[in-house]
Amino acid sequence: MTDKLNESIEDLTQNLLKNIGENPEREGLLRTPHRVAKSWEYFSEGYRLNIDDIINNAVFKEDCSEMVVVRDIEFFSMCEHHMIPFFGRCHVGYLPNKRIIGLSKIPRIVDVFSQRLQIQERLTSQIAETLMDILNPIGVGVIMEGRHLCMQMRGVQKQNSFASTSSMVGQFRDSAETRNEFLSIINLKQF
Secondary structure, eight states, X not given: OOHHHHHHHHHHHHHHHHHTTOOTTSGGGTTHHHXXXXXXXXXXXXXXXXXHHHHTTOEEEOOOOSOEEEEEEEEEEEETTTOOEEEEEEEEEEEOSSEEEOTTHXXXXXXXXXXXXXXXXXXXXXXXXXXXHHHOOSEEEEEEXXXXXXXXXXXXXXXXXXXXXXXXXXXXHHOHHHHHHHXXXXXXXOO
């Protein structure tokens, strides 16, 4: 982020503190506007990242025809409706079509899209669509399980609730057998 943008976020935070009845000159809050600006620099990093740079040519020709799965990828994002965090686990699987991707690139793709203002439904689809575009695989499956603080801290205030979303593309959508294999690997009995 630019210094001007950081400065603007600091000013907004200072005004927010005043508007909720706090004293921004109080010892514990003196550096809060700066810390908030630095936090948002990280929370919004996905807007400044480029998928091609993240992938960095880590796509390889390979005759692998079995499902590739990376499960339990931790993620966090910021709800675009309330700007409050949601977080959880993401499971990604694909059926290669003579091309594979470096395994570490899958969590990096999750990070690119999660470090933006988001809704979980779109986030799930963006990950699947990106892998389809990069690899042209036989199919992709993505399941995300998230806890949304906008549901837990405000509104309905249901602290034990979580949301599950899926995006099944290609063989994962068309074949119950493929979908069930994916669900079995990630240890979800039903979805």
